[in-house]
Amino acid sequence: MKSVYQAGATILLVLLQGSFLPVFLPRLPVNAALVFLVLISFTAGRNKLLGFALLAGLVQDVLYGEITGMFMLMYFVSAVALWELKTNLLVERVYMCGLRLAVATLVQDLTATFIFYMNGMDSGQLLATLQFNAGINLLANLGLLLIVLALFRVRGKASMAAVLGENV
Secondary structure (H helix, E strand, O other), rough: OOOHHHHHHHHHHHHHHOOHHHHOOOOOOOHHHHHHHHHHOOOOOHHHHHHHHHHHHHHHHHHOOOOOOHHHHHHHHHHHHHHOOOOOOOOOOOHHHHHHHHHHHHHHHHHHHHHHHHOOOOOOHHHHHHHHHHHHHHHHHHHHHHHHHHHHHHHHHHHHHHHHHHOO
């Protein structure tokens, strides 16, 4: 039953980031679904994480009318990168969460840049786009992660530990 709730939350977050969040934060491309995938990557198995990534990408492709599956590919590649970072390189789980989000965001931006390159975008324009998008996406996603983790911290140490899969 937990998986059904997580799948519903994934769909809801993709719908929110595609419809309501651009109205409230027009300049920041906040990727709430990616932040959610990073948070569940601590407790979910590989198949579950990859399935949620494909689901998020599929919903976003349908929402934006993208018939090539660009978002599905971006989320899948990011989830694979998240799974490869399953070992805890850092002792503190909050820092590990930030590192995973930074890697997933950069992998998504590199995947999008590769797709734009394959579609024939000029290389000079491509590098400027990558540099700008990587910076703004990373800033927006890390800001959202800090807000989410602060909310879990306000709810209590046990709540935050449960999200990050720690023993209290």
